[in-house]
Amino acid sequence: MTHTSSHTPGTFRASVPSVPHPARGLLISEATFCIVDTETTGSRAGDDRLIEVGAVRMVGGEVVEEFQQLIDPERHVPRRITRLTGISTGMVYGQPTVREVMPRFREFLGDSIMVAHNLPFDLRFLDLALDEAGLPPIQNPAVDTLRLARRLLSALPSKGLSRLTEHFGIEVKGRHRALGDAGATAELLWILLSRMQIEFGVETVEDLLTFQHRRYKDTRREPSHLKKIREEMLPDLPERPGVYSMRDGRGRVIYVGKAKNLKNRVRSYFVGVENHPPKTKKLVRDVREVTWDETGTELAALLDESRRIKSLLPVYNRALRRYRDYPFLRLDVSSTYPTISWVPRIAHDGAEYYGPLARRGQADELVELIGRLFKLRECDENVFNLGRPCLYHEMGRCGAPCLGGVADAYADEVERVRAFLTGRDTDALDALEAAMHEAAANREFESAAWYRDQRERLTTTLGRQKQIASPVHDHNVVLVEPLAPGYAGFENGGAQLFLMRHGRLAARVDIASNLGAGEIEDLRETLDEHFDPLASPPEAHLRADVDEMRILAAWMRRFPAPARQVRWHESMSSDDFLDAVLKAAGSALPDAEEEPVEEEEL
Structure with a gap:
């Protein structure tokens, strides 16, 4: 049976509904897209039939729901189609017909923006199936990723879905199956949308629907804000160190950076935009003004950058946004028998402080390492004042100064710790290596691994501390x-x-x-x-x-x-x-x- 459609096959008319659609005024990030793909018994709508429909609903770049259904075409599936899709006559026999499937598909589509790769092909088959089910044709705003690719990727020789997924590294979970191709098209759509936003300022659904019908020569034009930045701001940048601020259309600082050469660094954002990582592309899309202050040296730029980021909290700065508590090692020399620990803050209390260290885990490891390599006491004052050896003495980690008579030897041990903390004594590396080999010989492999890891970390730490050889x-x-x-x-x-x-x-x-x-x-x-x-x-x-x-x-x-x-x-x-x-x-x-x-x- 031959089915006819109420529209002319091949006419791309679904993106222009007769009644204004509420989705057209939405921002792209807020709009709901329904990405659709179909599998059929052939390429001629009316003569050939649907055998599968797949669709995904996407909001903000995330797939939130899926639809997949095999369809009984009520006829034989050609062998060439089975070889291409893997769908055989036996697989579709007894499945729901289009009269049963189309109402559910229409409900899934809802008022969302319909998307497909080579949209007219899918629309012809879907409209005929809807007509057979007694439903009106699709009037949703519609986007064709093939049209977008032709306007955005002119250098690519092929704009087919297979070539595009390969080009962008998109994983297709089931090529030539409706749901797999729909999912891949969804990823492709979001990549193309990001590029349109950056290069052409496409922000709303209305912008998107208009863009896909642009003449090819109009899609080669550079976004006006990039042109303005390049022509009016970048030429004035000095080739000296400084801190730069990027502002959005409302004048808010959205990114702060430092540069040894302001001209080279800032200019790098606005050339080769296509090769930037996604977040940098988004920054370039949002920036409307660049300001800067010279600092004279790169070190001054580093210090000023850190202060400004913590003061302004720009949305595109991931790190340096908050002041952190950096740990310090604390050598408490107020006692005749000093102790070592770590603290998150420095105080003027007579103790010696070493640091700052990068993280608390590193501080824990260094305190533990000192406990193993040097014989400083590790007990608190209450235990020490009892005047009897504790567990640490039994473990060989303390010389039991609580018993008295070892003040001079203890002072020598404290001096060794000072030399260790300032990178002047590297004997600890030899001690760690010896301990590692001894543990391995005793088949204590977990301890041997600990000593090995500590030696590697200590090599780095001592190299750093050597340049700051004092509390x-x-x-x-x-x-x-x-x-x-x-x-x-x-x-x-x-x-x-x-x-x-x-x-x-x-x-x-x-x-x-x-x-x-x-x-x-x-x-x-x-x-x-x-x-x-x-x-x-x-x-x-x-x-x-x-x-x-x-x-x-x-x-x-x-x-x-x-x-x-x-x-x-x-x-x-x-x-x-x-x-x-x-x-x-x-x-x-x-x-x-x-x-x-x-x-x-x-």
């Missing part, structure tokens, strides 16, 4: 960084000085490459003010202070050369310290080979 409160140093020529009127460059006192940043000073007598005297006064031998350490370090300490400590490890770090101690005269700083500043030159610090990722 936190004793970090008194001037970091010297070459100043970018042209920054803030320093045409011939100069140096940027970071004054660290009692472990935290006290001041930042920019000086020219050639200082006059008055400027040298001003620098002396600044150094004398902050490096006053009588100044007491701060009562406490706030989270913001510790965050700066973490950044500065990482920088000191990266640039350990004495020329970049002028250390101060109380015995230095004002003249000697000033001369050392001026000498370092005079030799401060940018290193063309240095690796850039990794930027905070999106």
Whole structure:
């Protein structure tokens, strides 16, 4: 039996319903899409019949519901169709007919936006089936991913579903089966929608329906906001370090980043957009303005970036959004027999603090490792005052100072711990290796693995600590960084000085490459003010202070050369310290080979 349709086959008319559809005004992220695929006995609607319908309902890029049904075509399924789809006559015999299936399919489709790859083909078969079931043809807004691909992917020789899924790495769970192809088309749709949003500002369903009917030459035009940024903002960017802010259409800061070279870094967002990861593409789609501030050095940019992100909380910054409690190792020297532990904060309590460490797990491991390698007591004051050995002594982890008479030996052990914590004593590595081999020989493989892992981690930790060979409160140093020529009127460059006192940043000073007598005297006064031998350490370090300490400590490890770090101690005269700083500043030159610090990722 031949079925006729109330519309002309091949006419792409379902995307323009006679009555305005409520979905047309929705944002794409809020709209419901129904992605459909059909399998048939052939390619001629009317002569050939449906044998399967598959569909997925998608909202916000997520599939929320599926529909799949084999259909009895009430005729033989050709062998070539069986070879292609795997659907045989026996599989569809006794299945519901289109008269039974179409009402359920129509209910699943609802008022959603219908999507298919080569939409007219599927529409012809579906409308004929609906007509047979006594239902009106589909009038939903409709999108053809084939049309979208032709406009967006002109360089691809083929726009067929197989070629596109291969190109985008989409996994098809059942190729040439209706539900499998519908699911793959759904993934393809979301990829194409993302690209349209970034490159053409397509935000609403109305924009999408209009876009698919654009002439090919109109789809080659660049989005207006990208053109404006490239032409009006990027040319003014300096080739010097700084911090940049990206703002959306409402003027809100949505991303903050730092750069060693502002021009190169910011420009990289707006060229080769198609090759960016999805989140960066979305950022480029939303940004409407770029502003920046020069900092003179990359270190200053790192510090300013961290502060701004925590202050503004831009939506596209994943890391650095909150101040964290970084753990510190605490050597309590208030007792004749000091103990080691870790704490989340620093206090001015006479103890020695080492760090900051990256995470609490690392702090736990180091305290445990010190307990195994050195014989510091691990009991609390109440247990210690009982005057009898505890479990740790029985385990060989303590020399039982509670019994008295070992003060000198204990002091030597404390000094070994200090040397270990500042990277000056690497005997611990040999001890760990020996312990590992001994545990393995005794077939204590779990302990051997622990010692092996600790040795690997300790190798890294000691390498870092070696550059900061003192407790936190004793970090008194001037970091010297070459100043970018042209920054803030320093045409011939100069140096940027970071004054660290009692472990935290006290001041930042920019000086020219050639200082006059008055400027040298001003620098002396600044150094004398902050490096006053009588100044007491701060009562406490706030989270913001510790965050700066973490950044500065990482920088000191990266640039350990004495020329970049002028250390101060109380015995230095004002003249000697000033001369050392001026000498370092005079030799401060940018290193063309240095690796850039990794930027905070999106």
